[in-house]
Amino acid sequence: MKSIVWEHFTRQEINGEWKAICNYCKRMLGGKSKNGATHLHDHVKRCPKPAHKDLKQQLLLVKKTKEDGTKLANYAFNQALVRKEIAQMIIVHEYPISIVDHVRFRKYSSLL
Ligand SMILES: [Zn+2]
Incomplete structure (x- = not known):
């Protein structure tokens, strides 16, 4: 439960078994602490909901260049x-x- 990946999941006991429920797509994954967090990290990368996407890859910045033109760059x-x-x-x-x-x-x- 110490892994930062748990920010994206809610841990819940269902039928006597701990599950990790994705906060975005609500998919249920194994939530036992002995399972580790690798499968949770994998889900965060593949989750179909956009909340997991890296903001730097979504936001573009329009920069003016010396040549009086514009170019796109990553926003940070x-x-x-x-x-x-x-x-x-x-x-x-x-x-x-x-x-x-x-x-x-x-x-x-x-x-x-
Ligand atoms: Zn998800």
Whole structure:
């Protein structure tokens, strides 16, 4: 149960046997701790539901090039850049610093 793969499964006892139920496609797999987690990792890679896909492979970033063109690149979240941009937004528009604690701002940010 210590494997990080368990974030994707719910462990449940069914007819006296422990099962691992995929949180996305609801498929039942062996959930006994002695079974290990290899079969769970395999399922995460093959699960038909999109929740398991690597975000870096789904999100594309449109970059402008020096030649005035554009090219596609992988998107990678950058915490430092986000922090810098929100600080600049607060300064330039003279927003209160507390805007980052406002419920609707937090909701908006979570959707990004
Ligand atoms: Zn699944």
